Amino acid sequence: MTRNGPDLANILETCLARMDAGSTIDELVNEYAAHSSEKAEELRALLHTALAILPEKESQRVPTAAQRNSRQRFLSQAQKLQQQPGAASLQRWLRFLRFLQRHAGSVAFAVGAIILLFLAFGSTRALPGDRLYPVKLAAEQASNSLPGSAAAQEASETVYDNRRAEEVAAMIQMKRTGTVSFGGYLSRTKDKVWQAAGIILKIPQAKDQQAQALNGVYVEIKGFLESNGEVQVESLDPRLETLQGTIARIEPGRWTVGSQQVIITEYTQITGTPRIGSMVLIQTANLENSTQIQAITAAVRSETITASPVGTTTPTTLPTFTEAPTETPQPTIKAKPNLIQTPQGKDKEQTQPGESDDESEEDHDGDSPESNRSSKPPGDH
Amino acid sequence: MRRQAVFSGKITGTAIIKINSTKDVLLMTPDRLLECAQNLDTQALAQIHDRYYSVVYRYVRYRLENEQVVEDISSEVFLRLLNHLHRQKGEIRDLRAWLIGTASNIVNDHLRQKYRRPTEDLEDYESLAANDDPHNMVEQNDNQRAVQTALQQLTPEQQHVLALRFNLGMTIEETAQMMNKTIGAIKVLQFRALTSIRKRLESRERVR
Numbered sequence: 001m002t003r004n005g006p007d008l009a010n011i012l013e014t015c016l017a018r019m020d021a022g023s024t025i026d027e028l029v030n031e032y033a034a035h036s037s038e039k040a041e042e043l044r045a046l047l048h049t050a051l052a053i054l055p056e057k058e059s060q061r062v063p064t065a066a067q068r069n070s071r072q073r074f075l076s077q078a079q080k081l082q083q084q085p086g087a088a089s090l091q092r093w094l095r096f097l098r099f100l101q102r103h104a105g106s107v108a109f110a111v112g113a114i115i116l117l118f119l120a121f122g123s124t125r126a127l128p129g130d131r132l133y134p135v136k137l138a139a140e141q142a143s144n145s146l147p148g149s150a151a152a153q154e155a156s157e158t159v160y161d162n163r164r165a166e167e168v169a170a171m172i173q174m175k176r177t178g179t180v181s182f183g184g185y186l187s188r189t190k191d192k193v194w195q196a197a198g199i200i201l202k203i204p205q206a207k208d209q210q211a212q213a214l215n216g217v218y219v220e221i222k223g224f225l226e227s228n229g230e231v232q233v234e235s236l237d238p239r240l241e242t243l244q245g246t247i248a249r250i251e252p253g254r255w256t257v258g259s260q261q262v263i264i265t266e267y268t269q270i271t272g273t274p275r276i277g278s279m280v281l282i283q284t285a286n287l288e289n290s291t292q293i294q295a296i297t298a299a300v301r302s303e304t305i306t307a308s309p310v311g312t313t314t315p316t317t318l319p320t321f322t323e324a325p326t327e328t329p330q331p332t333i334k335a336k337p338n339l340i341q342t343p344q345g346k347d348k349e350q351t352q353p354g355e356s357d358d359e360s361e362e363d364h365d366g367d368s369p370e371s372n373r374s375s376k377p378p379g380d381h
Numbered sequence: 382m383r384r385q386a387v388f389s390g391k392i393t394g395t396a397i398i399k400i401n402s403t404k405d406v407l408l409m410t411p412d413r414l415l416e417c418a419q420n421l422d423t424q425a426l427a428q429i430h431d432r433y434y435s436v437v438y439r440y441v442r443y444r445l446e447n448e449q450v451v452e453d454i455s456s457e458v459f460l461r462l463l464n465h466l467h468r469q470k471g472e473i474r475d476l477r478a479w480l481i482g483t484a485s486n487i488v489n490d491h492l493r494q495k496y497r498r499p500t501e502d503l504e505d506y507e508s509l510a511a512n513d514d515p516h517n518m519v520e521q522n523d524n525q526r527a528v529q530t531a532l533q534q535l536t537p538e539q540q541h542v543l544a545l546r547f548n549l550g551m552t553i554e555e556t557a558q559m560m561n562k563t564i565g566a567i568k569v570l571q572f573r574a575l576t577s578i579r580k581r582l583e584s585r586e587r588v589r
Contacts, residue, residue: 059443
């Protein structure tokens with residue numbers, strides 16, 4: 001091709017289109033020569049060649065006989081194929097396969113969705129130990145992880161908790177044995193029988209003290225359901241929730257954090273020195289038939305902060321509680337300023353009631369929360 | 382050059398369409414027609430043959446001289462379509478493009494075989510009409526033969542582009558779509574093909 005090939009190729013195409021519209025070769029070449037006389041003759045030759053290769057009228061005529069023969073042959077062959085045994089069903093299968101091939105992604109998705117739907121539906125009655133039981137749990141988990149309000153999620157969690165207990169009850173009825181996991185308020189009957197969600201628990205001696213501590217608390221139980229319908233407890237954990245806020249009031253066996261009353265028992269593990277205005281992080285457990293909550297652990301941060309609503313550390317414009325300068329530790333304890341900032345309770349001795357000059361509210365109560373502190377942890381916590 | 386409407390489209394479904402009358406078939410779009418043909422419906426197949434035979438024949442005729450071979454190849458194109466539909470080999474997106482593409486392949490195969498075993502076609506010498514001026518007729522036939530020879534000496538792709546543009550009257554865009562190339566590439570291909578023919582014809586003139 002010449003160096004001007006691509007340009008000439010474009011010009012050629014333009015000229016062909018104009019010839020098609022009625023322009024003559026001379027007109028086109030003259031027009032082009034005004035711009036570039038050098039290639040005008042080449043263009044002329046190409047346009048003449050284009051005219052020369054246009055088909056003759058004779059070759060455009062389609063022989064009727066040829067068309068008729070071809071049609072006959074074509075339809076006769078089609079008829080033969082139609083008459084082939086199983087041709088129709090084979091075609092249907094092939095068509096179906098082609099459909100699958102074309103829509104492989106959509107088909108796989110639809111099949112997957114149907115299978116999941118059937119599995120989820122079929123697993124609703126599955127009990128622990130059944131093959132479909134993990135599917136049931138996964139479906140619940142997936143459903144719970146869908147976006148929704150906190151209240152709705154809490155409601156669905158309650159439904160699932162009840163379902164676990166019902167599953168164990170169903171297994172007891174069916175006299176089945178196996179590993180179970182469920183939740184319920186731990187209680188002890190007059191006959192000293194432990195139970196949760198109406199299911200009798202066999203708590204080993206080693207966990208008895210823990211059970212005592214969690215009496216009345218909502219616990220999550222893992223164990224083995226025995227043939228006599230009792231669950232041999234392997235683990236017993238309180239379902240904990242976290243509450244963060246400022247201590248507004250300290251009473252014997254009870255703190256008010258923000259506006260929420262929290263029960264402090266001898267089993268509550270307290271770290272730090274609780275004071276009014278102190279920030280506290282409490283792990284709580286739900287109590288049966290009570291709107292109150294019980295503290296399992298309470299971590300008090302030494303610094304006081306602005307009084308704030310329950311469960312939030314957002315500073316407010318309310319007056320703040322700050323320790324007076326006179327409340328500083330006794331001069332004999334050199335490390336006191338540092339110890340105050342230590343979140344964990346190495347400073348316990350310095351803040352024991354009666355041993356401090358602290359004039360703060362809790363000291364006046366006479367029954368300070370420190371008296372509730374116990375070195376005995378509530379079970380494993 | 383002539384312009385023709387393009388029947389293009391995509392076959393999207395495999396629904397079985399019941400044909401009630403010949404009129405239905407005549408009014409069908411190429412896509413619907415092809416859907417019916419996939420069930421080997423006789424009316425639909427006949428309609429496809431009626432609609433596209435002339436296009437296929439003219440394409441093949443432009444590239445080959447021997448009328449018998451042209452007829453055979455044109456017929457073969459439709460038999461291959463039938464085979465394709467019957468075996469459900471794959472989707473046909475544009476029926477006309479498929480038919481011309483198949484015709485092009487068969488013609489290329491035929492030419493390859495012909496070059497391997499060259500034979501003289503008696504028919505090439507039989508087109509002299511008895512009542513015409515022998516001198517003019519001979520010269521005209523010579524010119525036609527020279528053009529035809531020059532055409533056949535092009536590459537298959539160049540022959541294809543000229544057949545689509547100058548014989549079937551396709552636009553540059555339609556040609557590009559059918560050959561799965563850019564418009565620029567088609568323009569260059571066409572330019573090269575015409576230049577090649579021009580050079581061959583000029584060298585022939587010089588020899589004479």
